[in-house]
Amino acid sequence: MPRPRSLTQAQLATAALAVIDREGLSGLSMRAVAKELGMSTMALYRYVDDRDQLEQLVVELVLGAVDTAPPGSEVPWRQRVETMVGRLRDCVGAHPEIVPLTLTHRHRSPAVLRWSEVVLGILSEAGFQGGQQVIALRGLLGYVIGAIQQEHLGSLSAAGTVAISELPPDRFPHLSATAQRARHIGVDQEFAGGLDMLLRGMAAMLAEGAGSGPSS
Amino acid sequence: MPRPRSLTQAQLATAALAVIDREGLSGLSMRAVAKELGMSTMALYRYVDDRDQLEQLVVELVLGAVDTAPPGSEVPWRQRVETMVGRLRDCVGAHPEIVPLTLTHRHRSPAVLRWSEVVLGILSEAGFQGGQQVIALRGLLGYVIGAIQQEHLGSLSAAGTVAISELPPDRFPHLSATAQRARHIGVDQEFAGGLDMLLRGMAAMLAEGAGSGPSS
DNA sequence: GCTGGTAGGCGTACGGTGTACTCCTAAGAA
DNA sequence: TTCTTAGGAGTACACCGTACGCCTACCAGC
Known part of the structure; x- marks a missing residue:
């Protein structure tokens, strides 16, 4: 050749x-x-x-730079999921300009497949049933993507929020008041808070086992 | 003139x-x-x-076609949030091609501001505190956007999932098994399931009041 | 060493894009 | 009727992705 x-x-x-x-x-x-x-x-x-x-x-x-080694199984599932989510966020966050590209190409990415495989393993081990696993995984992936996006184009402390906080308070009472407060919330704090919320929801779903019956 | x-x-x-x-x-x-x-x-x-x-x-x-009239306050907050989320999803879903545009332009959209205002009102009335309101709102908005995106480019029943279900099961045991099941989950069911998870998390946050202390 | 064939790399050219700039003209005000 | 102003058209430019054809560096076999 x-x-x-x-x-x-x-x-x-x-x-x-x-x-x-x-x-x-x-x-x-x-x-x-x-x-x-x-x-x-x-x-x-x-x-x-x-x-x-x-x-x-x-x-x-x-x-591909995302570390997809499964976190040690001695820690609780919640923390392991946090680790996996954090790794994904860190790698994408290092190159925020490519965020729009990840949206278009992630479903063809071997790296995302590996990541998903590990997360599914954690969820499965934690006791999530079939249909729940799918919903939880998509929810997590969607959250990370959505959050990175929001961070990248207009974080809470950025100019957009300042503009919102100057809206006419008579027409947007909650929004302007909330934006005032939101300026003091760091992006990391916001990300962690949202993830915490999601994980609580997952835990609740796991405990009750209701809501999303698998097809079988 | x-x-x-x-x-x-x-x-x-x-x-x-x-x-x-x-x-x-x-x-x-x-x-x-x-x-x-x-x-x-x-x-x-x-x-x-x-x-x-x-x-x-x-x-x-x-x-702008999203109905932002506050849902009747006699129904519980959870259901009202579901209504608001559903309206947003329906309007965007009617023109899936514009999804990428909404990502770039939504933070400047008066319609989104109105929607956010109403949702914040619901959350406030439900008892969410300052910092929690922000996180819950961003979480909801992020979820809708993310979910619509996932729906639009590669829903669970689409070709992408079929390809995933044909992955080598030895390297991706959970993923291939889950994809098999996922093919039978409808997009509406998936969306509702994810939203249900999120709302459960919000309810848990509301009940315990922990996790995301406001700056004050 | 020589030669043949493959694939790497380059230059040109085409049809598309967003938009700056200039001109003509329609329409209300005086 | 005339003046003024903004609507609309046309041309032109820089840039894009990429189809096509050419030359040539390289390796295999002899």
């Missing part, structure tokens, strides 16, 4: 991620990545079918 | 939404909307600064 590849997919993804980190997601283009690598635009297409596929590589690079 | 405007912003948004519904979100372009209205491309810029602003109008058109 002639002429070995001079670039790995990881190198390609790294270059694209560098462009994103430097110029933002809107700065990502085939031409920019090619320049980053010192090659011509069309040379990229030897490694990638599509811009879409390049984005997938970037997502995989970031999400 | 000369020459009254011949188009309202609502007409503009309606035309853009028609394009989206017909050709998908990727078919949305200034040229396409102009053609839909039978005018030249640049004429749109008399009404809108930006493509971004046009998108905002579309989001507002869809989200």
